[in-house]
Amino acid sequence: MTVKTDVVIIGAGPVGLFAVFECGMLRLKAHVIDTLADAGGQCTALYPEKPIYDIPAHPAISGADLIDNLMQQAAPFAPTFHFGEQVMQLTRTEADTWRVVTSKGTELEAPVVMIAAGCGAFGPNRPPLDGLETYEATGGVQYFVQRREAFRGKKVVIAGGGDSAVDWAISLAEVAARVQVVHRRPKFRAAPESAARLDQLAKDGAIELVIPYQLAGLEGTNGVLSGVIVETLDGQRRTLEADHLLPFFGLAMTLGPIADWGLNLERNQIAVTQATAATSAPGIFAIGDIATYPGKLKLILSGFAEAASAAHAAHAIVHPGEVVHFEYSTTKGVPGGA
Template sequence: MTADTPSTDPLVTDVAIVGAGPTALFAAFECSMLKLRCVLVDALAEIGGQCAALYPEKPIYDIPAHPAITGGDLIAALDQQIAPFAIPRLLGQRVETLTGHRGAFALGTSAGTQIRAAAVIIAAGAGAFGPNRPPLDGLDGFEASGAVQYYVRRRTDFAGRRIVIAGGGDSALDWALALKDIAAKIWLVHRRPRFRGAPETLSQIDAACARGEIEKVTPFQLARLHGTDGALSGVELATLEGETRVLDADCLLPFFGLSTDLGPIAGWGLDTHRNTIPVTPSTCESSTPGLFAIGDVATYPGKLKLILQGFSEGAMAAHAIHPIVHPDTALHFEYSTSKGVPGSDH
């Protein structure tokens, strides 16, 4: 179900999961394993959250049992894992309103869909996110044509292109390394001589520069874009002292971080701290009974912002929700090796 097909009748479920990134998908699996009905709601038009939107082809190295897996492949595997449960997905819809209480919540989305749920799991990552855009004249036209992009969805889209990558952090460094073998030219632009990255990454950048695969351009900042009708012909740079340089590029990738906002979630009466939701570590329940938070949006002492920790939080939240939905039924925990997938032929 998408934003194009909102239901006129309330969708009744046990657990409403706000978000559809990796943590949300695994929480949906854990809920389903406990025979809790759930629904996924996300403002993006596809599942995957930041993994799908920001780095579908970028390898992740700290997922258990996967020495390396791309964001896109991780989401595909999580999608396959929940496939047997046929979980409804309300995509392209943002949860605007939340009322009610533990055992009887009512949610309303931007598409007019109404949801009734006994419990809610907020797995909204960093909230609504978007790129920090450079303050350049005429930027909109180059964004519309794809000459300026903030996310790399397919490496092959940049084959043979002359690329300016701007930024001094991990994203800029990682994509410079990932694209150097297929791009015609890569300039790595930063306003300071020193870059911020892991020592191994910085060593790889230095080695690539020594081989002529990447050219560092420091200390310069983006000053102006050259081109007509959305076609980029050059990127003009400037130093604080007024020195300028024009790079004959046809693509600009600015990596200046993301701006994040909890959006409507901030108005739901929850205790929040710096765009995060404090929770009880053992259950991931927030200050509002029956409302849980997991993944990057959740915070507690000792919290690690790792996908694997979000997976664990999803399992804890699901187990804490079970007595809310089934107060008269004891939960006899069984390992999946003996329990199998409910409804399957295990």
């Protein structure tokens, strides 16, 4: 059965969630689709406990708390969420609306679609190690840190030389029994102050830098990780005792089916009109990191502004001819508000 709504929002990250609020303020009903099992996008998948410093009125807020607040802000407008689903088909109907079909067979029809898919579908770059999937299934190998407390008292091996590897090594050194960082060279590709902090922790004995080594294998029984094998370029090997391996080799990004929707693309981003976030297709908008235009700043707050612009442009499509008298939220309020 096809469900009709005003707006289908693809992506439940911070920008997609704020789009629910902005649409709701204009009496536009929204359905939200996301491939992940919960709301938050990269905020919850990559840095739920790390502070974000450039959200207005929040000197610092964790990714998880930001998403919680945005969910509360969207709640009065009763959005319908479809988690764990990917949009597979997007087709124009004879009624000049859009038909959306997901990987689980959900069918939606709406005059407006907002794409807030961040960088598209993303997943970790996995190291080519035998038996990797077995240890992934048991949590011995993890690519994201969602709860720092889960590593308290554990022996942790971190592989990589970028910001994620360095930042989490510094953070987990406070709770883990031991942290060892495997990298193929002494120089790290991290923020200078973070690299300096890592170096100091190594000098203090709080972290061991296993350099110059790279991952070579895994050891364990019945999926329970017990050791990580590393080796140098000339074949010297070591086995590091480990309860967990955290490989931070970046993310593999892909637009997935979005690339086949006939939209104007520029280097894996969707070109839009800055004033409205409109794409080259009627009724389709792109907001957040996936959208591009001259002078674009890839910031969450830029995405928030784009969500507001797109919602107002969407209102003219859903309610043609109806004049919107702009009101501040302080005077308009929200459903159920004081």
